[in-house]
Amino acid sequence: MYFKSTLSLVLALAATTAVSLSSLQGRAEARIARRVSGANKLRSEGGEEVNSTDWAGAVINASPGTFTSIAASFTLPTPYVPEGADPSGNYSAVIVVGIDGNTCPTATLQAGVVVSLEDGQPSYTALAQFSSPLNSATFPDISLSAGDLIAVGVTAVNATSGMAVIINQSTGESGYVSLTSPDTPLCMMDGEWIVRFGDEPLPNFGTVVFTYPVAETPSGPVDASHANITDIVQGDTFLAYASISPSSVSVTFA
Ligand SMILES: *[C@@H]1O[C@H](CO)[C@@H](O)[C@H](O)[C@H]1NC(C)=O
Ligand SMILES: *[C@@H]1O[C@H](CO)[C@@H](O)[C@H](O)[C@H]1NC(C)=O
Ligand SMILES: *[C@@H]1O[C@H](CO)[C@@H](O)[C@H](O)[C@H]1NC(C)=O
Ligand SMILES: *[C@@H]1O[C@H](CO)[C@@H](O)[C@H](O)[C@H]1NC(C)=O
Numbered sequence: 001m002y003f004k005s006t007l008s009l010v011l012a013l014a015a016t017t018a019v020s021l022s023s024l025q026g027r028a029e030a031r032i033a034r035r036v037s038g039a040n041k042l043r044s045e046g047g048e049e050v051n052s053t054d055w056a057g058a059v060i061n062a063s064p065g066t067f068t069s070i071a072a073s074f075t076l077p078t079p080y081v082p083e084g085a086d087p088s089g090n091y092s093a094v095i096v097v098g099i100d101g102n103t104c105p106t107a108t109l110q111a112g113v114v115v116s117l118e119d120g121q122p123s124y125t126a127l128a129q130f131s132s133p134l135n136s137a138t139f140p141d142i143s144l145s146a147g148d149l150i151a152v153g154v155t156a157v158n159a160t161s162g163m164a165v166i167i168n169q170s171t172g173e174s175g176y177v178s179l180t181s182p183d184t185p186l187c188m189m190d191g192e193w194i195v196r197f198g199d200e201p202l203p204n205f206g207t208v209v210f211t212y213p214v215a216e217t218p219s220g221p222v223d224a225s226h227a228n229i230t231d232i233v234q235g236d237t238f239l240a241y242a243s244i245s246p247s248s249v250s251v252t253f254a
């Protein structure tokens, strides 16, 4: 079997969960690593720095129909109460990879992890969402803790049907969910690796590093090195800022 990306791996897993995960995972990663280092086919002006009030990270804007899968790996951060903030408060940050939601006005398909801090206790929930918070799913078979290295990806099967996968790279455990959104089709024109606000203020999440960020397109994979960079700025205050290297996207709590 030939896997173009973690996401293709996930699609195959959906078809047959009987295959040996660890060997597939290892091969898929080696392939991604090779391809990311060699591939950068999407031409763009790229590298602009943009402010947002609620999310930070890297996003590539392209023409409709460009992105079929987005994936990356990251290590789950330990969240802390920000300096000067209420120690018994609730805080959350959402670490996701996704298709659309930036320049595509109709839809977004994202998957990742909600990092929460409630009364000083961290917790992690893996989730996938297609456009509406109501149209979301958690991964039932995955329990997450600080320091876990996970791979996450989304694939658009077509504009209204998608799939998300999470792989625990320490153990090879994986989970996947399918989502459909018949009324809000994807444009498949934005690819993103971001940290955004949840329902509460952001915790101090240190630095989240997306390694091997990869976007699958009809003409092959692209990495994030030409993506635009977005920081979270409210008023004159930077809450989080992003940076990009050829093989990673980092988002740091300010
Ligand atoms: C960066 O953002 C500008 C608009 O601010 C857009 O025109 C350009 O296509 C974007 N570049 C990439 C690589 O997404
Ligand atoms: C934190 O969230 C929990 C449940 O999610 C809620 O019961 C509690 O009141 C919240 N605490 C604060 C300080 O908002
Ligand atoms: C990943 O594996 C580690 C090590 O066995 C385990 O502690 C953790 O709960 C697992 N996480 C997921 C996402 O399954
Ligand atoms: C999209 O893919 C799903 C799953 O394969 C399929 O059920 C659905 O009919 C497809 N929709 C379109 C518009 O092709």
Ligand SMILES: *[C@@H]1O[C@H](CO)[C@@H](O)[C@H](O)[C@H]1NC(C)=O
Binding pocket: 049, 050, 051, 233, 235, 236, 237
């Ligand atoms: C982002 O916000 C900072 C702080 O307010 C400001 O100095 C900077 O010019 C803004 N950048 C853009 C691209 O608007």
